[in-house]
Amino acid sequence: MKVWDLHCDTLYALLEAEKKGEPRRFDRNDGMMDLQRMKQGDYLLQCFACFVDLGEGEDPLVRALQEADRFRQILAAYPDDLLWVRTPADIDRLLTDGRIGAMLTVEEGGVCKDDPAVLRTFYELGVRMMTLTWNHKNGLAEPNVMPGYSEDRWPVAPNTTGGLTRRGFEFVAEMERLKMIVDVSHLSDAGIWDVLRCSRRPFAASHSNARSCCPHLRNLTDEMLAAMGDRGCLVGLNYCPAFLDDSADRTHLVSRVGDMARHLRRLIDKGGEDLVALGSDFDGIGGELEIAGAQDLPRLAEGLLAAGFTETQVEKLFWRNAARFFHDNL
Numbered sequence: 001m002k003v004w005d006l007h008c009d010t011l012y013a014l015l016e017a018e019k020k021g022e023p024r025r026f027d028r029n030d031g032m033m034d035l036q037r038m039k040q041g042d043y044l045l046q047c048f049a050c051f052v053d054l055g056e057g058e059d060p061l062v063r064a065l066q067e068a069d070r071f072r073q074i075l076a077a078y079p080d081d082l083l084w085v086r087t088p089a090d091i092d093r094l095l096t097d098g099r100i101g102a103m104l105t106v107e108e109g110g111v112c113k114d115d116p117a118v119l120r121t122f123y124e125l126g127v128r129m130m131t132l133t134w135n136h137k138n139g140l141a142e143p144n145v146m147p148g149y150s151e152d153r154w155p156v157a158p159n160t161t162g163g164l165t166r167r168g169f170e171f172v173a174e175m176e177r178l179k180m181i182v183d184v185s186h187l188s189d190a191g192i193w194d195v196l197r198c199s200r201r202p203f204a205a206s207h208s209n210a211r212s213c214c215p216h217l218r219n220l221t222d223e224m225l226a227a228m229g230d231r232g233c234l235v236g237l238n239y240c241p242a243f244l245d246d247s248a249d250r251t252h253l254v255s256r257v258g259d260m261a262r263h264l265r266r267l268i269d270k271g272g273e274d275l276v277a278l279g280s281d282f283d284g285i286g287g288e289l290e291i292a293g294a295q296d297l298p299r300l301a302e303g304l305l306a307a308g309f310t311e312t313q314v315e316k317l318f319w320r321n322a323a324r325f326f327h328d329n330l
């Protein structure tokens with residue numbers, strides 16, 4: 001079954017390995033995502049995030065540009081295997097081309113330094129989706145994970161007061177004008193409701209799950225899921241153990257297919273089966289994972305079918321919803 005994955009941190013992982021003097025090739029490496037694994041998993045498209053941690057002290061704009069450059073290097077190195085997807089026409093081509101699609105995204109709106117001109121430049125560089133925040137407050141909005149965060153006080157209370165700034169509202173409007181997808185994963189509860197109120201186009205949560213199944217603040221409430229479903233939005237199921245496993249003992253968490261099925265059922269129940277997609281977070285998560293890399297996606301499909309989901313529902317989750325969403329909104 002074809003796979004369209006809304007989020008991975010592979011560009012960051014490749015750049016970090018190079019900076020440590022341990023360069024990795026994209027065709028085959030020891031991470032969670034490489035070309036060989038994608039072929040084994042029958043991938044249709046992977047969204048590659050330029051992930052930036054504002055707490056690491058590097059210039060965030062330079063770091064994001066370095067990862068975007070690495071993306072371009074990968075495309076140039078494997079032209080017979082990868083197709084750069086930026087437009088609906090590219091998606092049409094992808095469905096018959098035989099190559100694996102690659103889409104460039106950004107995880108951390110702070111890389112734009114609050115300047116819409118930088119946002120527009122990222123669009124010209126091919127970025128087609130961007131989170132407004134990661135885990136640090138920036139000039140656009142507040143995230144749900146705030147300073148002092150610790151799961152020792154489980155469950156951690158979400159951020160229900162700090163939402164979008166004035167500049168954040170401006171960025172949402174400009175992203176919609178550009179047809180760059182607004183991504184609310186990592187955004188505070190207040191910020192997500194701000195986006196629901198101010199947006200005019202469907203948006204995404206590229207790698208988030210159902211909070212009623214696991215009360216992690218990175219997950220979405222039933223009310224958010226219902227509102228996003230009504231708006232034609234998209235939510236990518238995240239494989240991270242901390243967002244799937246609802247155990248009160250947070251010392252040993254496991255990412256199981258059974259928990260993924262439980263979250264998927266809730267996402268569909270509250271937002272409809274057109275809401276759901278995949279958002280693995282590969283190369284950005286760790287721990288005990290039943291689906292540990294791109295090569296394992298056939299196992300996930302088999303597990304969900306065995307759990308009672310229909311072939312149509314699994315196909316929608318795996319690629320059809322994402323293909324439609326991006327075709328309609330780019």
